Amino acid sequence: MTTEHEWLERARRWCFRARLESPHWDGPxxxxxxxxxxxxxEGKEYLDLNAGQICGVLGHSxxxxxxAIATAARTLVHASSNFYNTAEIELAERxxxxxxxxxxxxxxxxxxSDATEAAMGIAxxxxxxxxxxxxxxxFHGFSEQPRALSFAIWGERHSPPAPGNFALMAPYCFRCPIRHTYPECELACLDGSLEVLDTETxxxxAAIITEPLPSAGGVIVPPEGWLARVRDACRERDALLIxxxxxxxxxxxxxxWGFEHDGVAPDIVTVSKHFGGGIPISAVVTTDEIEQRAIEQGxxxxxxxSADPLACTAALVTLDVIEKDGLVVRSEELGRYWRSHMERLAAEHSCIVDLRGRGVLQGxxxxxxxGSPGGEIGKAVGRHCLDxxxxxxxxxxxxVFRFTIPFSTTEQQLDAAAEILDSALVQAAATV
Ligand SMILES: Cc1ncc(COP(=O)(O)O)c(C=O)c1O
Known part of the structure; x- marks a missing residue:
């Protein structure tokens, strides 16, 4: 058996290090x-509450x-993106x-990133x-245009970002940047941001783009009414909401869809991550009118x-699985179960100061x-949990810890995960 040490030696020799977290040569x-x-x-088992890179939410393998992939591989893996293919048409309809x-x-x-690029271009x-x-x-992706709007993290750039991209103050109520409190604030963060935006643009x-619940930026659950106000702001400016x-x-x-919580329909929506059940594929969906206007502009x-049949087939099966396994309901159940563990841990560990999230996305x-952000404790807890x-x-x-609980997770696995987290919090409190 090749040991981890030997694998890492080969990685040191052959692999490029630009990982999302700091460049490193460690396992696993x-x-x-x-x-x-x-x-x-080494045969060590891990409970993966990050679902890979969040793309494995249906569960690994x-x-x-x-x-479905095996069947598609035998039928048609790739076709010309100049033409339509049957899997693509079926997927668009579904x-x-x-x-x-x-x-x-x-x-x-x-x-x-590709979906963000396309959505920005369409808008x-x-x-x-x-x-x-x-x-x-x-966070909207790492390719050049989305990177100019990915303010959350990994801000280092090697060239100036594309012009014409602007930040709005996010509704991060727990650590409100302008020290207000919802609902008395009446969303002052957004009003102020729009006033500044109007002077800058x-x-x-063309558009405001946002996640309905910004995830990589810290599982920020916007207060009620925020997304509707963003949509109104777009309309007032003849801009689109992505x-x-x-x-x-x-x-x-x-x-x-996340936007269902807010009763706000966008002009353009993008999706990726677990859409292909682990196979890379994303979608951009818009209206007849917007498509027509974009096409008229060439x-x-x-x-x-784009729209390779194999990836489209994987996405079709993902939609089947979501429906047949009742994953909308399961998401709620798993989220509630994990939240009850987190509430217990919050009562026992004073360093836990806020719990938020929806469904299987929990922060x-x-x-x-x-009262300052607990970054050092968090990093120590993360290391203990990895071990x-x-x-x-x-x-x-x-x-902020972000848990993306795969739909395949059992309640027993969540009990085990909470126990590991509990011990890690005790260990970290003793050392940090
Ligand atoms: C909200 C959001 N948009 C876009 C992206 C970029 O996706 P990809 O890494 O597949 O390019 C991510 C990745 O984490 C994301 O979280």
Missing amino acids: VFERGEGTLLWDV DPRIAE LGMTLPSSLHRAFFGLSG KAATGRYEIASPHVS GGSL LDESQTGLAKLGTM FVYAHSH VELGASD AGLLFSVRRAGS
Whole structure:
């Protein structure tokens, strides 16, 4: 058996290090997965409450996805993106049926970044404008245009970001940047941001893009009315509302789409992550009118692998699984169960200062004894949990834990995860 040390030696020699977290040569080195479990090359088991890179929310190696991929591989893996293919047409129809009736023109891309790029391009073409704004905790992807609107993290750039992109103050109520309290604030953060935005833009606002619940920026649950106000702000400026549902769409928040919580329909919606059950695919869906305007302006967007039949087939099975397994309901159940564990831990550990999230996307905010963000404790807890075989995401420089609970997770697995987290919190409190 090749040991982890030997695998890492080979990685040191052959692999490129630009990882999301700081460049490193540490383990684990993963080899296989099933449901919510992952195993590394040493045979150590991990409970994966990060669902891979959040794309494995259906559970690792779901046999139904595996079977569909195998069939597609024997039928047609790739076809020309200049033409339509049957899997693509079927998927566009199925996806459209999950959305409000106005949203039914679907384009399939390769990743979340790709979907953001396409959505930004469509908005610019359809409005004839070029400026876009997004909340300051947003993450919309790493390719060049989305990166200019990904303010949350990994801000280092090697060249100036594209002009015409602006930040709005996010509704991060727990640590409100302007020290207000909802609802008395009447969403002053948004009103102030829009006033500034109007002075910054050259009257050429094409769109505001936001996640219905900004995730990578710290599982920020906007207060009631915020998203509706953003939509109104777009209308007042003849701009479009793009909702990036890469993370929040397809049953994760206890609804098919995150925006259902707010009763706000976007002009353009994007989705990626678990859309392909682990296979890379994303979608951008918009209205007839916006599609028509973009096409009239000569808008073209395609990659060699856009709408590949294999990826579209995997996404069709994902939609089947969501429906057949009742994942909208399961999301709510799993979220509630995990939240009850987190409430117990919050009562026992004073460093847990806020719990938030919806469905299987759950956040835990940590604070130091003086009330400042608990980044050092968070990083220590994250390290202890990794050693003990529990994976999740540590955000906001360590002060927020994000749990993305795969739908395959059992209540017993959540009990085990909470126990590991509990011990890690005790260990961290003794050392930090
Ligand atoms: C909301 C959101 N949009 C877009 C992206 C980019 O997706 P990808 O990494 O597939 O390019 C991400 C990735 O985490 C995301 O969270």
